Amino acid sequence: MDKIDARNVNFYYGNFHALKNISMQIEEKSVVAFIGPSGCGKSTFLRLFNRMNDLIPDTRLNGKILIDGNNIYDKNIEVDELRKNVGMVFQRPNPFPKSIFENVAYGLRVNGIKDKKFIADRVEETLKGAALWDEVKDKLKESAYALSGGQQQRLCIARAMAVSPSVLLMDEPASALDPISTAKVEELIRELKKNYTIIVVTHNMQQASRVSDKTAFFYLGEMIEYNNTQKIFTNPDKEATQNYITGRFG
Numbered sequence: 242m243d244k245i246d247a248r249n250v251n252f253y254y255g256n257f258h259a260l261k262n263i264s265m266q267i268e269e270k271s272v273v274a275f276i277g278p279s280g281c282g283k284s285t286f287l288r289l290f291n292r293m294n295d296l297i298p299d300t301r302l303n304g305k306i307l308i309d310g311n312n313i314y315d316k317n318i319e320v321d322e323l324r325k326n327v328g329m330v331f332q333r334p335n336p337f338p339k340s341i342f343e344n345v346a347y348g349l350r351v352n353g354i355k356d357k358k359f360i361a362d363r364v365e366e367t368l369k370g371a372a373l374w375d376e377v378k379d380k381l382k383e384s385a386y387a388l389s390g391g392q393q394q395r396l397c398i399a400r401a402m403a404v405s406p407s408v409l410l411m412d413e414p415a416s417a418l419d420p421i422s423t424a425k426v427e428e429l430i431r432e433l434k435k436n437y438t439i440i441v442v443t444h445n446m447q448q449a450s451r452v453s454d455k456t457a458f459f460y461l462g463e464m465i466e467y468n469n470t471q472k473i474f475t476n477p478d479k480e481a482t483q484n485y486i487t488g489r490f491g
């Protein structure tokens with residue numbers, strides 16, 4: 242069974258038809274990149290997977306999105322539980338104004354976990370998983386704002402990981418970072434796919450080709466082509482994809 246199965250998804254902001262009949266299957270423990278010019282619907286589609294668009298008034302969804310076989314838009318779905326399972330990382334690192342430790346512990350505390358040893362162990366394990374432990378282990382009590390932008394972004398990835406999601410959504414996670422920090426985030430994404438299913442929106446086509454197994458090209462609310470990343474970047478089926486990846490528009 243596919244980890245994620247979107248079927249005939251249409252999405253509207255008011256009367257604006259932002260996503261047009263998109264169907265996509267995503268295998269477990271793989272990385273999928275969403276590419277396409279600005280405004281084509283990549284972030285809108287990404288945000289459907291943890292129901293972030295529910296927060297925007299006057300929006301409408303048709304179709305189904307199954308995760309582990311369950312339609313996440315069914316009435317009996319608990320959105321808080323869904324968001325625990327489907328974590329999200331944003332474009333700009335947005336750590337809380339708290340210590341490094343408390344940023345990672347936050348989700349556990351919100352979920353009512355009080356056992357100090359459990360929390361400390363989980364924070365350590367998560368920071369190790371996010372390849373940040375060695376850089377922060379001696380300053381866990383310091384403010385997260387004292388970290389570099391790239392470290393803050395890896396901390397935000399750790400914060401998302403702490404509550405044991407199985408899916409991570411990343412909306413241009415490296416676009417605000419310098420090349421070295423970007424390389425570290427990309428390395429982390431490749432490492433994380435051993436345990437997580439990851440969707441990453443990116444404007445950077447080299448990045449898509451470095452980190453993802455499959456790539457979806459979006460244009461004007463449609464998914465034009467979805468295939469193995471290598472195929473998309475070497476021999477795409479559609480002319481529009483070819484034009485985009487060779488920089489003819491976008």
Ligand SMILES: Nc1ncnc2c1ncn2[C@@H]1O[C@H](COP(=O)(O)OP(=O)(O)OP(=O)(O)O)[C@@H](O)[C@H]1O
Binds near residue numbers: 278279282286
């Ligand atoms: N909250 C909103 N209300 C109304 N329209 C919106 C809203 N958010 C996005 N849109 C519109 O939906 C379309 C898709 O936007 P979206 O942000 O998903 O595109 P994108 O491909 O992620 O763009 P970018 O690469 O610039 O982030 C755009 O035309 C945008 O103007």
